[in-house]
Amino acid sequence: MNYENVLTTCPYCGAGCNFYLQIMDGELVGVLPCKDHPVSQGKLCIKGWTANEFVTSPERLTKPLIKRDGKFVEASWDEALDAVAAKFKATRENHGPDALAVLASAKITNEENYALMKFTRAVLGTNNIDHCARL
Amino acid sequence: MKTIKLKINGIETEAPDRTPLLQAAERMGIRIPTLCHHPLLEPYGVCRICTVEVRIRNRVRMVTACNYPVTNGIEVFTDSERVRRNRRMILEWMLARCGHVPVLNRLAEEYGVTEPRFGRGDDDCILCGLCVKVCSEVVGANVLGFFDRGPNRTVSTAYDRTSDRCITCGACAQVCPTGAIRIKDDQEGIYQAMPMGPLTSINIDFMQAVPRKAVIDRDSCIHFKTGKCQVCVDVCEAKAIDHKQEDRVEEVEVGTILLTTGFQLQDPRVLKEYGYGKYKNIMTSLDFEVLNNAGGPTAGKILTADGKVPKSIGIVHCVGSRDQKYHEYCSRVCCMYALKFAHLIKEKIHGCEVYNFYIDMRCFGKGYEEFYNRLLREGVNFVRGKVAEINDAALDPSEEGKLIMRAEDTMIGVVRRIPVDMVVLCLAMEAKPEAKHLSHLFSCSTGKDGFFTEKHPKLAPVSTPADGIFIAGACQGPKDIPDTVAQAGAAASAALSLIQRGEVETEAVTATIQEEMCSGCQICVGVCPYTAITYDKGKNKSSINDALCKGCGTCVAACPAGAAYQKHFRDQQIFAEIDGILAI
Amino acid sequence: MSSTPDNFEPRIVAFLCNWCSYTGADLAGISRMNYPANVRAIRLMCSGSVKPFFIMSALHKGADGVLIGGCHIGDCHYQTGNHLTKKRIPITRELLGALGIDPRRVRLEWISAAEGQEFAEVIHEFVKELKALGPNPLAGGDHAH
Amino acid sequence: MLTEIRKHCADLLTRKQVAAVYGLRERDGHTAPYLFTRAEDLDGLTVGTKVPVTFTLRPAKKNIISAFQEKCPGQKIAVLVRGCDERGLYEVAKRGQIQVADLAIIGYACDADQARACHCPRPHPQNLKFGEKVQGPSNEAFIAKIVNMSVAEREAFWRAQFSKCIKCYGCRNSCPVCICKECWMENDAFSPTGWLPPDFPMFHFVHFYHLSDSCIECGACVDACPMDIPLNLIRKVLSKKVQEELFYTAGQDPEEKPPLASREEAKERLEKGI
């Protein structure tokens, strides 16, 4: 058996607590707070403690789904993106850009968040964007 | 096997082929003297005293009767003048070597040898070889042998040293016709250790044993030491003896168990002041019972260790019972059997003084008090007081060689010194030490005195908290035979009623363990009073056996993970009850 | 200590074991012994099955006092059920005390099936003591659920 | 001391006496537990910091040692432990999770200030191989604060403290002796989902009562509490009571059954030494 701890930062909020991801035989099994990190000093919030669970959670989406007559059906990315784009355009025309809003997530990297911000502001033309990690 | 016709001392007879003349004659009641012959051994034919005159087809010959086989038409003369002359000379020769051996002198008298012409030697071994042969042919230890030859021939062990192969079975001493071999009696106090007298390796413990079957004592039986002997097998007509039998552990699936493990007598040596083991003639009540038993070593006669008839006997009640230092409880049965002993002594030994030392005479049963009064009439001396000490320090000649019993007679307020020839100690009935282990095994508990605790002293005296397990007899507390029999009947009927019903009702509120939540910490196994929970090493989980679970819920409360729950008493139900109560 | 209104009637939740204390309480009733009605009993098969957080839950939900009744040591219908209770209750009371709940609100009493009289006395005494202590500060506390 | 420990562990590995060594590894400034299987990695082996070696893996609810023993049954594993780690191993062993026989416990003592930092009553393992024994701070002084308070004061104090609780379960997650598959603290009866702060004292009562006879006072929960709630105050009060009442201290002897897991009365257990 082999086991090791990989140091990383908690993806959820801005606090930036550091913790180790416990890898046992190549499988992610848990989280161990990093004691000597200047900010978190070995403490985590509930999200930090369970940061590893979503990775192997069975409920995680792996394919784009489109609801057709009440039931989610797998779709290809092109189909999904076309549908979304169409809906965005329609809403913007009917109700104006501020009818749209975007919520960013801690599970994507900062660069992606920046890109999302640019998309919302420049492309959609609205300032309605927020991020779940803003405690 | 064809039969042979022959004539002995003029009398026609017949005998099966190959029978030695000696046996053929014996069957007709004609005695031929033998010295080196033993029924269990191959005839050795060396003492030659059994030489007889035979006539076969008109040729006269002298042959040894012990091994010469019967032949057709042989005519035997077991007591002719020539035979008697030979026997006289052989006896004189033997007396020249062993002049003072009783068996030789008896034969010498029979044949009129009063003045042996070669004098009387003082050796006691007539070199008959019986010891050598029994040791090799029957016992198989091959310890004894002949050494040197001619007149210097002797019997001895290898290099004349005590042999380490000798298993001290005593066979040689027993077959030796002259007593030249004796067992060194170097163990002091054999009487004490074997009150029933030395037993043979195969014996029936005592006449009233149930079942009355012979048993083999594996430690002293020669066959288990050397692989030979098995004389008992040859002698047993029913061919019932099989040395290959082994103890077998049998696993029996039973529905009900009766614990009737009985009691043991307290160890008399613990009460040093009574001197058991230090002085001879101080015995326990069980020893005295054996002494009294017609099947016992003295066939029922009451005798002291050195075989004399005692003139005075002391019987001490409550030895170790009703005693803070040993057992606070009263052993219940001693008073009555002590009175029985007193009566037996009076009856068997006319004029023997009997002293019973008691605290309270507890004659609780039907006809018991009447028996006590009868003993008073028979002149048994009753001394109300505990015996302080028994020793043999005689103060004056009258007490010489007696056991002095010092006790305070509370009736007359005097400390008395009573010299007696024999003392019987009525010891306390104790629980067996193994009872503790059994109680764990059968999950019924034992009280502070080690006796099993019944389910309910009044309502369920023979059952135990564990269904299907019953107790009866002295293991539940000191009691006499009538009570034991009554309890035995009760326990048996309780068991039978359970068996009759065929299945066991499980409790309604048993607990169960949810497998997926159990992390195998086995805390529940530890707390269950009924060993109803077993841990499965493979699955690393514990599970509850419904038949054994009584539904006490202790395990449910002890389970840290909450994996165990009890039917009808789930957490939600309790919380609901609490809410209900506090709602008003 | 806040003053106790004179009409304060403490509410007692009692966990009684089926074979001894519940029967004892029943006997008290049958023999017409009077004892304050402040107590409500929950019947459990044995005092050993009382989980400490039942006690906590009762106090949390506003009970002023919790009584745990069990058989005398050695008399337990289930041999050793009360041994466990005897070990758990002191720790529970210590923990409650440490957390700021007066341990005297929780009482453990050995009451046998024949001790109806003793049961009544215990209730009298407990009620008197709880009246002295006043209502349970937790009562109406957070969000009793 | 560290070089001796490294040489010792290297010997064990090279001479195949153990299949692996489990201890702390320092890599680019950060220390974390690591399972050494190759002797050459051992120069990364380190000691002394507050990082726990034995703890319960979430959500597998097992610790490293029991996982290892499950995956490689019968193989021996060396564990580099301080006093608290060893006590944790013993408590978990008592509950059937690991086999102490298959462990090669290498103990090293903590120094005085380390002991004071954790308020550790016994800052040295029983299988002490390296370092000298040091006397830990006494509990009496530490818990005097709580003991002297009145009931009401205590209630106020703890209500205030526990109002800070963000229900991050850090105290439970970092505890080395917690082995339950599902935890009562996540049960609605004690802490309604999504409600902060969790009900006082229900939520905490369950946690503290559960560890009454297994808490080894290692201080991991206090370190892990983001809100620095002094949980070990209550823990030490309780373990003093367990010692007085049940004559038992956690983490001493792997064979000894926990008091709440045996049928014998406390006194009887003491006499019989079960």
Place this chain on the structure above:
Amino acid sequence: MAYRAHCLICTGTGCVAGGSFNLRKTLEAEIAKRGLDREIQVITTGCQGFCAEGPIMIVQPDGVFYCRVEERDVPAIVEEHLLKGRPVKKLLYTPPTEKAPIPALKDIPFFAKQKLIVLRNRGLIDPDRIEDYIAVDGYTALGKALTQMTPEGIVLEIKRSGLRGRGGGGFPAGIKWETCRHAGQVRGVAPVVICNADEGDPGAFMDRSIIESDPHSVVEGMIIAARGIGASEGFVYIRHEYPLARQRLQLALDHAREFGLLGKNILGAGMDFDIEIREGAGAFVCGESTALMASLEGKLGEPRAKYIHTVEHGYQDRPSNLNNVETYANVPLIILRGADWFASMGTGDVKENPWNGSSGTKVFSLVGKINNTGLIEVPMGISLREIIFDIGGGIPKGRKFKAVQTGGPSGGCLPEEKLDMAVDFDSLTEAGSMMGSGGMIVMDEQTCMVDVARYFIAFLTEESCGKCTPCREGLKTMLDVLTRIGDGKGRMEDLGLLEEMGAVMQDCCLCALGTSAPNPVLSTLQYFRHEYEAHIRDKKCPGGVCKELITYGIDPAKCDGCHACVRACSTAAIMGEVKKVHTLDVHKCIKCGACIEVCRRDAITRT
């Protein structure tokens, strides 16, 4: 290459003690020195029989008989006889009663009256070479037996030959073989053939000489017996005290195996039979059949109940045929020349029933007070007188014959009046003695019959296995009584007591040692009762042997003062100057008899 002459040197144990091995070496060296080694062959042979005159050498073809040859005579022999052809007069044998030496072997009376059947090859062949034995048609009898005769035929031939056991019992060998064969067939167990070479009798060395001179005759006899009986295994039980005989027998067995005469598939006739030598441990009792077999089995050598016959249940409970060395040695000739030839010799008509007589010859070892001590083979029926006086050359020192003891310790002593009795099994037994193994001890007037009886009883007391009471205790008490008589403390009723004890022992003893032990006493009582009475009543020892009863003296008439006795006497009991009549002090004299030995004038008197 043909040799013109052979020197036959006797290497029997007697002559070997006289140095015949060295004699041979020096003779061969001398012959080689003289370059005669290709013409003259030196052969060492077995015992020639005339042990008194050893070491013996015979030069053939001229048949010259040299006696008492020493190494220093070798140059003379080679020079005079071998080179110049003149026999050396000094070494020739001159019988005591005549003056002129008798050079030729055949003329010497010692050999003349003998009839050599068993000892036919003694002195002719080299016992260590099988070729010599085959040269004198050895093993032809075996060939005849295996190829031309059936086993039953062999047994019948032996039975009709009347051959009786030469060990001493005199039981017809044919009947023994027949019963043994029958038992083997009935029980389906392979019988065993055993040769009894224990020869425990003091003074008897017939078996030794037979084995030392002609071992193959015994081997061939055993193989034929095995064929007849159907045995596959054979043993020779030889006593430990015969090392030379054992070595020669072992050599013979090995050679026989090499020549395919022993072991697997003998002579290709599909018969497997092998012989193993087993050594006795010096117990006279092991000469008895059951004791011998017990000893063979490694057990304590003591006899067992005799009613179980060893021919049915013997060694390892298998049918066992036990015969003496001499008995087997006779077998080859009987097979070769037929039963009638053998029956024609000896006494009685044995054709129908072997019990009716004693056929064939008997080898005796003639010892004691006799001139020609040695080994003789005489036909059955010859008289004692012829043996002792014609062959034995009479009594030395001109003393008078008193008695002859035959049959070893179990035999009896026969007085002068029995001298003309025919020597065969039945007549000897009738006379109170027995044939026994063949020891014949001649006694002259200076032997005391009580002492002789005491000597044999002492020997038997020592040798008795002590198993059964009458033999163990009887012999001891008999010895006490005889010693008492010898010390002059005897009582008249002792004689009756001895007779009674003898009778009881004969009745009750378990084996032959015991039952025959009283014979010496009973026969001396029968024929020399007066000597016993002399010891008891007159406190006199007629033979002058019993120390307590004799006093030494010097006969002034005979003493020539040669002073030899003074030097020999260890207690200085004899005084006197040289050339003067000497005197003897009775008090100092310890009666050791040293002076008698050295006195050439026979002047010492014992009265």
